[in-house]
Amino acid sequence: MISLNRVTLIGRLGQDPEIRHLENGVAVGRFSLATSDRYRDKDGNWQERPTEWHNIVVWRGLAERAQKELKKGMAIYVEGQINYRNYDDKDGNPRKITDILARSFRAFVDTRGEGGSSAYMPGEEHDPQSNYPQDSNASAPTSSTTSSDFNDGGTDDGDDLPF
Numbered sequence: 001m002i003s004l005n006r007v008t009l010i011g012r013l014g015q016d017p018e019i020r021h022l023e024n025g026v027a028v029g030r031f032s033l034a035t036s037d038r039y040r041d042k043d044g045n046w047q048e049r050p051t052e053w054h055n056i057v058v059w060r061g062l063a064e065r066a067q068k069e070l071k072k073g074m075a076i077y078v079e080g081q082i083n084y085r086n087y088d089d090k091d092g093n094p095r096k097i098t099d100i101l102a103r104s105f106r107a108f109v110d111t112r113g114e115g116g117s118s119a120y121m122p123g124e125e126h127d128p129q130s131n132y133p134q135d136s137n138a139s140a141p142t143s144s145t146t147s148s149d150f151n152d153g154g155t156d157d158g159d160d161l162p163f
Helices: 060-069
Strands: 007-013 018-021 027-035 038-040 046-048 052-059 075-088 094-107
Touching (some): 018 060, 027 060, 052 060, 052 075, 060 094
Parallel strands (some): 052 094
Antiparallel strands (some): 007 027, 007 075, 018 027, 038 046, 075 094
């Protein structure tokens, strides 16, 4: 049987990444990512779906890079996999948390000034032929990183540490 657990998100950071180091020195980071979407209903009117918040987890070199490069409000592309965690709250009720374990990310360069991004963001009106916003000042997305440092550069040794 073939299976695939892969997630691709483009959104804005809801907070600066929070990085901590485990007892063995391994860096782990967390941040929230907001995504939204708009669509035209059957009458041609724009409808906006509620903003979705995603818990993003980064490990090792990717966590260190996130701490250096990412700031609240930035537009980023994240690729990873879905991970579920179960725990009991203080009252003994079972809870489930969904995380995105990031394998790579790419921050978009802000070319429009404070808080704006040249990259197409879900929820913006855009030309489906170009995938870029309908804004005369907009340009194609560019990256603050190169493809050679797109991921943490580490080897996938199968040692995915759970929370």
